[in-house]
Amino acid sequence: MADGRLCAKLGLTMKLIYRDQTWELKGKITVRDALKKVGLRPEAVLAVRDGKLITEDVLAGQDDVIRLIAVVSGG
Amino acid sequence: MKCTKCGQPAVINMRQHRLGLCADHFVEWVPQQVQRAIEKYDMFTPEDRVLIAVSGGKDSLSLWDILLRLGYSVEGIYINLGIPHDSYSDVSQQKVEAFAAAHDTPFRVVNVKREYGESIPEVARRKRGRSPCSTCGLVKRHILNEVTLREGFGVLATGHNLDDEAAVLFQNSLHWATGYLARQAPVLPASHAGLARKVKPLIRLYEREMAAYALVRGIDYIYEECPFSRGATTLFYKELLDQLEAESPGAKQQYYLEFLRARADGRLLPADAGKPVLNQCQKCGQPTTAPGTCSFCRLWDVEEAAHEDSNGDS
Ligand code: SF4
Ligand SMILES: [Zn+2]
Ligand SMILES: [Zn+2]
Numbered sequence: 001m002a003d004g005r006l007c008a009k010l011g012l013t014m015k016l017i018y019r020d021q022t023w024e025l026k027g028k029i030t031v032r033d034a035l036k037k038v039g040l041r042p043e044a045v046l047a048v049r050d051g052k053l054i055t056e057d058v059l060a061g062q063d064d065v066i067r068l069i070a071v072v073s074g075g
Numbered sequence: 076m077k078c079t080k081c082g083q084p085a086v087i088n089m090r091q092h093r094l095g096l097c098a099d100h101f102v103e104w105v106p107q108q109v110q111r112a113i114e115k116y117d118m119f120t121p122e123d124r125v126l127i128a129v130s131g132g133k134d135s136l137s138l139w140d141i142l143l144r145l146g147y148s149v150e151g152i153y154i155n156l157g158i159p160h161d162s163y164s165d166v167s168q169q170k171v172e173a174f175a176a177a178h179d180t181p182f183r184v185v186n187v188k189r190e191y192g193e194s195i196p197e198v199a200r201r202k203r204g205r206s207p208c209s210t211c212g213l214v215k216r217h218i219l220n221e222v223t224l225r226e227g228f229g230v231l232a233t234g235h236n237l238d239d240e241a242a243v244l245f246q247n248s249l250h251w252a253t254g255y256l257a258r259q260a261p262v263l264p265a266s267h268a269g270l271a272r273k274v275k276p277l278i279r280l281y282e283r284e285m286a287a288y289a290l291v292r293g294i295d296y297i298y299e300e301c302p303f304s305r306g307a308t309t310l311f312y313k314e315l316l317d318q319l320e321a322e323s324p325g326a327k328q329q330y331y332l333e334f335l336r337a338r339a340d341g342r343l344l345p346a347d348a349g350k351p352v353l354n355q356c357q358k359c360g361q362p363t364t365a366p367g368t369c370s371f372c373r374l375w376d377v378e379e380a381a382h383e384d385s386n387g388d389s
Contacts, residue, residue, distance in 0.1 A: 043317045046287055053086035053290055055076040055095065069290065071283045072238075072313060073133060073298050 014061045018045065018068040028061035035068075044071055087287050090324035098291050105288050106141045108279045116261045118274040123229035125149045128219050129174075129182070131167030131297040133289040134234030136174050138277055140292060142232070143178060149232075151175060151182030152222060154215055157194025160302040164194075167297045174294065185218050191375055198374060207303045210374065217371040220361060223271035235275040238282035241331040242312040257349020261335070267353050269362045281327070282313070 016023040016034060023038045031054060035042045042056050045068040049060065060066060076085040078097035085095035096104055112118070119125055125142065129135040129151045142149045153171045158164045168184065175182045188194040195214060199207040223231040240259070247255045263273040277285065289296050304310065320327045337343045353362040356369035363369035368376070 041314075041317065041321070043283070043321050044314075046283070046290065048290070053098070053287060055085050055088045057076050057088070069286060070298075071286045072310065073286070073296075073300055 012062050014063075015065045016068060017065065019070075025061075028059050030056065031058050031060055031066065032056035034060065034066070040068065045069060046071060086291060087284065089281075089284065091281075091320070091328050102288065102291055105137075105280065105284065106145050109138075109141050109276050110145055112261065112276050112279045113274075116274070118232075118262055118276060119147070119230045121147060123148070124227070125230050125232050126219075126223050126226070126228040127151050127232045128215070128234070129153050129171050130234070131170035132234070133294065133296040134236055134239075134277060134282075134285050136170065136234075136294050136296050137285050137289050137292070138232065138234040139174065139180075140178070140294060141288075142276070143180060149180070150228070151180070152219065153182060153184045154218055155184060155186040155188075156211055156214070157186070157188040158196060158301065158303070159194070161299065163297075163299065163302060170295055170297050183222075185222070187214060187218075193375075202374065208307070211303070213371055213374065217359075217361065217369075220269075220271045221359075224269065228271070230272045230274055232274050232276055234277055234285075236277045236280050236282050236285050237328060237331055238313050238316070239309075240275070240278055241316050241327050242309045244331055244334055245312045245316060246308065253344060254349050254351075256338070257344050266350070267362050269355065269360060270353075278331075 013024040013026055014029075014034060016025065016038060018038075018040065025034055025037060029037075031047045032042050035045065035047075035056070047054050047056065047058075048067045048069060049058075049064055054060075054066075076088050076095045077083065078085050078100055079094050080100045081097060083097035083099075086098045087101055088095045094104075125147055127135065127139050127142065127149055129139055131153070139149065139151055151171060151174075153168055155164050155168055171182060171184075188197070193201070195207055195211045198214075199205055199210045202210065219231055222228075243259060244256075247259065261275050261278045263270075265272040280288075288294075316327050316330070334343070351364050353364065354366045355361075356363045356367075356372055358368045358372040361369055361371070
């Protein structure tokens with residue numbers, strides 16, 4: 001989780017929220033790269049921004065809040 | 076990524092189909108896949124009354140939603156297992172109730188503790204050496220089979236998706252458990268008096284697609300896993316297959332669907348493989364592999380439990 005608090009200096013950060021963890025990432029990167037950065041398998045989660053499901057090629061950054069939903073759950 | 080059909084932003088990229096879809100086209104596409112499976116494997120028709128086993132999870136609630144949208148005659152059944160951790164069973168039941176209320180559709184609840192005197196964790200504790208999951212599986216199978224037949228449903232549907240089935244297939248082929256391999260199927264016919272017909276309409280869909288469907292349709296499902304599923308080997312197998320899928324899109328689907336094809340063609344196992352000789356339980360009348368009373372009835376047999384205990388380890 002060293003990447004977790006990379007920096008919030010410029011205020012241009014993306015927030016990733018997964019279960020009880022939150023990461024802040026700087027710059028504009030794809031959802032896929034963001035997931036890799038924080039050590040999550042892109043296949044294992046779905047990404048939701050502003051209540052809408054987005055694909056992993058979407059460029060995110062600049063105050064985007066991305067909620068991650070585990071694919072495997074429930075019985 | 077853009078929707079292959081309309082050019083709107085896609086909500087999902089299904090690399091195994093080379094298909095990206097927007098929300099509208101995705102929630103249209105999923106029921107089409109289910110309908111294809113229902114027809115291809117002759118699961119049921121609009122004339123059949125279908126009982127759906129619902130757990131409150133994304134797969135079974137989505138299946139319910141899909142079958143209602145496709146116009147089938149369905150009813151839900153929820154089995155409350157009495158798992159107390161974080162009120163797991165009760166919260167799950169609330170999700171089922173909320174779905175049924177929102178869709179104004181019938182469902183029933185069987186509460187294991189109320190019906191038989193003990194919850195699943197309690198039975199598992201009394202029956203030392205029996206894991207909660209094997210107890211749970213046994214109890215669910217028995218109750219679902221019984222209710223399906225007693226209430227005159229033509230068929231019992233469960234929410235197993237392709238990932239569930241591929242993980243089980245992987246486990247069974249690691250052990251070359253030919254009996255299980257012979258019986259793992261999208262349709263289990265009512266091959267014996269006392270056996271309900273069972274179908275799995277979601278077998279063409281990946282778990283990822285089911286989670287996405289529930290999200291896009293706004294289905295409120297139980298997100299937490301059952302506390303007993305932690306560290307379960309099937310979760311590990313799912314992850315392995317997912318890694319394979321990431322390297323080679325479609326591998327998971329091919330692995331499972333080709334298995335079904337090879338077996339149907341007789342390339343894998345002789346046609347009569349896996350047909351167990353069934354007896355009738357002396358107590359409840361349900362089919363059982365061993366003569367005498369079935370393992371479900373023995374579960375509640377306190378005398379026998381005491382006997383087992385005296386032979387037990389501690
Ligand atoms: S994880 Fe085990 S105990 Fe929990 S619902 Fe599944 S089979 Fe039952
Ligand atoms: Zn579209
Ligand atoms: Zn019995």
